Amino acid sequence: MLEVADRPVSPDDNAPASTGGSPIAMNVVNRWVPHNIVMLDSWFPVAHDYSVSGKPVRRAIYSHPIFLWRDNGVAVASEFHPNERIARDKSAHTDARGRYPVMEHYGVVWVWLGNPLAADPRHLPSLPFLPPQGGLPRHMTATVRFESSAPISLENLIDLTHADFLHADVVGDERSDSETVETYYDSETVTMVRTCVNKSVAPVMKFFSGIKQPTQNVRQVIRIYLRSHCAIAYGRFSPGDDVPLFHPCTPETRDRTRMEMVMNTSNAGRMFRHVMPKAGYKVSRQDSYMTSPQSPRYMRHTDRKDLHSKFDQAGQRYRMAMMELAERQAKGDFAYRDNVSDDCSEIIGLRKELFQF
Amino acid sequence: MSLATDLWWAVARSEEVTSKKPLSVDIGDQPVVLWRDNQGIARALEDRCPHRRAPLSLGCVRDNGLIQCGYHGWSYDGETGRLKEIPNMKDQQKFPPIYKANAFGVSEQAGFVRVCLNPKAEAPLSADPKYTYVGTVNVSCSHQEYLNALYDDPALVIAIRGVRFSPYLMAELHEEGGMLVMERNCQWNPLHWPSHFVAEFPLTLLTRTHPSTGETQLTLRDDQFNDLLHAVLSPVPSARGVTAVRWRAEMGVRHPGVRGAILRGINPLSVLATIDGSKLRTTKPTVSLHGEDLRATMLDAPHSAQDQTQAA
Ligand code: FES
Ligand SMILES: [Fe+2]
Secondary structure (H helix, E strand, O other): OEEEEEEEOOOOOOHHHHHOOOOOOHHHHOOOOHHHOOOOOEEEEEEEHHHOOOOOEEEEEOOEEEEEEEEOOEEEEEOOOOOOOOOOOOOOOOOOOOEOOEEEEOOEEEEEEOOHHHOOHHHOOOOOOOOOOOOOOHHHEEEEEEOOOHHHHHHHHHOOOOHHHHOHHHHOOOOOOEEEEEEEEOOOEEEEEEEEEEEEOOHHHHHHHOOOOOEEEEEEEEEEEOOOOEEEEEEEEEOOOEEEEEEEOEEEEOOEEEEEEEEOOOOOOHHHHHHHHHHHHHHHHHHHHHHHHHHHHHOOOOOOOOOOOHHHHHHHHHHHHHHHHHHHHHOOOOOOOOOOOOOOHHHHOOOHHHOOO | OOOOOOOEEEEEEHHHOOOOOOEEEEEOOEEEEEEEOOOOOEEEEEOOOOOOOOOHHHOEEOOOOOEEOOOOOOEEOOOOOEEEEOOOOOOOOOOOOOOEOOEOEEEEEOOEEEEEOOOOOOOOOEOOOOOOEEEEEEEOOOHHHHHHHHHHOHHHOEEEOOEEEEEEEEEEEEEEOOEEEEEEEEEEOOOOOOHHHOOOOOEEEEEEEOOOOOOEEEEEEEOOOOEEEEEEEEEEEOHHHOEEEEEEEEEOOOOOHHHHHHHOOOOOEEEOOOOOHHHHHHOOOOOHHHHHHHHHHHHHOHHHHOOOOEOO
16 A cells, blocks of 8 residues: 655745745646756766766766866866867856866766856765765766656656556566655755565566565665756665665756766675666666657647646656746746755665765 | 648558557647557547656557556556556546546548547548558658649559559549549550550549548559559658558459459559659649649538548
């Protein structure tokens, strides 16, 4: 039996802050146009640190060109290629030399898009399962692309019920004795926690982790940082492993998404540790089978509302929170009302003892 | 393109619509999913799940005849489009009436599945002839241009083995019983004389086209008025200016001699999947120019033009 709940992280203090003072009506949420949402004043993960070297590599955020290279070992993010004969105007997102604010953390290169003067490491999303200085082996990382808008990919991630259909071969039949879904949100994040008691063991786990029992208890968390379009997907399986995944959906354009994935499988068995990050390739192809045709259908406004069920609560909350933030930005309010760099170990239920850095 | 909503479009051949796998087709820019339910009835819904807009044609047909979306497994009834089931929601399986996908009218006759965007429209009646040869092609050419090509030079879009279409008409495009009708002289291949110097033509190709849908009956006749070949060609405007063409053909009377034998071998009719662009752009609009005017007049006088009865 499924139980669902949806609540602000801090229900009492400054309640208006979490809704931005203008609650978005359900009707609007069900007709949202994610293609039109552009988030600024945010750190976006653009590359694994090892992909940036002396030779410039090209990235984009909302089609703004970004060239990344290292100068004496320090990452540089420029809107111009060093060999470019500059024939276009500098954007407002960079300094006098055309450079974006850039930082390296968690083994990932982050670029700030927005007002460069507002860039502040305090606005970097908390990812407490990744070593702050990076250094995880490369087989725990991957790059995946989606031909859909980043919010569509994130909505797919926070949506539970598609797994039975798209990923049945990976996750199994999704049967369990009881299931609880809770959603927590503030002005910058949406977190969904799903708890299943005695769930059938996923085929991948049976095979690669050698789980002999027929069922396991599962706690799955999806936490989305709205502005950066970054997500944490954290599964705790008992018996089984703890597999936290960094699942960013960087909007390289408004309808093409790049995912510089990091799965910290350091605590898992040897087989699982190597194989699981690769499952991302398969799972993402399965997802894009639906998200690719979906995405163009969300590019224009329509009067027809999407239908939903109680399983969509977290997804609805995600849409609402995104629209509220976008509405605030449209009015020129780029302030962070909640701190995204606060350690989120507790809210995602991270077993800290396994992730000491 | 905007299309009249009460037209019946032959969007599929009967055998293309199964319970194995949903079929995706279009009527203009409207995507449509077709399948056959557990009673064998062909069904048509908008190819867009009202939950998260995934194409229903990526889903599957269940044993109970419902179509199931492949994304989250919502199941819909084909007749009404109503949502019947959400997986893992055994406690609530009654949904408010707005929980539905758009349903379209479906009618299946003479080997074609016809769909009307207006679910309340009355289905046309048609004869039920037997057709041995069938096919489907998607031609990247607009619906009107496709018909114009058929009128101006059938060789741009079809071929009949052993037969050559002459540029000489026996009857120009005219109205007959609400249809656009014309007749073109044809010769056997290879030629003895170029058509300009021939006193009598041995064959004619008669075409009867519905002015709105462009569905066309083709009849190849010899000079003794024997029907040698009969075919139905159904061009349907589809996404991105493509025209989807379904066709069925049947041999008629046997023409004596070697030529008749050649025609009667394996399927004599080919409906071409591509149009030669350089030929198309230099083909003079000899029939179609007048045809467009005529068609416009007929569509302005709805009493004669809207009759879709197949007088096969
Ligand atoms: S999109 Fe069809 S069931 Fe969700
Ligand atoms: Fe997925």
